Amino acid sequence: MANLSQPEITNGDPFYFHEAYVVWEIAFNEALSMQQNLGFVHLAGACLYRLRELDLALAKQLRVTVYHIRGWTLKNLPTTNPFDQRYQGHIDFDYKIERRADKMFVGKLHKSSEAPDGSGPAHVHAPGEGMTVRERIDPAASESWATTMRSSFEFAQEIYAGSGGDEPAAVTLRRYLDSLLSTAEVQACLKDVGFSASELKDKVGESG
Numbered sequence: 001m002a003n004l005s006q007p008e009i010t011n012g013d014p015f016y017f018h019e020a021y022v023v024w025e026i027a028f029n030e031a032l033s034m035q036q037n038l039g040f041v042h043l044a045g046a047c048l049y050r051l052r053e054l055d056l057a058l059a060k061q062l063r064v065t066v067y068h069i070r071g072w073t074l075k076n077l078p079t080t081n082p083f084d085q086r087y088q089g090h091i092d093f094d095y096k097i098e099r100r101a102d103k104m105f106v107g108k109l110h111k112s113s114e115a116p117d118g119s120g121p122a123h124v125h126a127p128g129e130g131m132t133v134r135e136r137i138d139p140a141a142s143e144s145w146a147t148t149m150r151s152s153f154e155f156a157q158e159i160y161a162g163s164g165g166d167e168p169a170a171v172t173l174r175r176y177l178d179s180l181l182s183t184a185e186v187q188a189c190l191k192d193v194g195f196s197a198s199e200l201k202d203k204v205g206e207s208g
Helices: 019-033 040-054 056-062 066-076 139-161 169-180 184-192 197-207
Strands: 094-099 104-109
Touching: 019 040, 019 094, 019 104, 019 139, 019 169, 040 056, 040 066, 040 139, 040 169, 040 184, 056 197, 066 184, 139 169, 169 197, 184 197
Parallel strands: none
Antiparallel strands: 094 104
16 A cells, blocks of 8 residues: 555644544554455444443443454455455454543554453464565555545544534444444444344434
């Protein structure tokens, strides 16, 4: 890829300290790790990842987990790998979230040995296995990456704008997920893994 950098950060912008940005950063890392264009389904997975920490009661009620989402994306979304080789590494990613001077920092941690809810992937490989070391630059693929990054980033900014800037992070997550459940991409993913987007939407609404 020609450019995998995130959007330029503006010092002092409160968006970069908000849960809406944290979710986008996690989704960015998910897509980059699995060599895919960043989409709404990655944002949905990131919301589910954060719900485990910020609203465990709702996470348990929904039953669908980030591992369902990661498994689906790995099987169904096209790869950005220029040699058309799908990512074959582990998908039990975990992250460290911390506040820094210029923004919220999302750092990817080493893989855990087992998924927290027991629904983790059965195919766990050594970190980096299946990754292509050398990649040729594909202008079309780079443009596609940039387009999907921009649309997902704008989505995150809209979620932030609706927060008033100071709502609890768990409330932001519920609004985030509620909006994502209305997208065709997330609905298709959930249907394939055995969940109803409309039923999940009702549960998210009831918890608000």
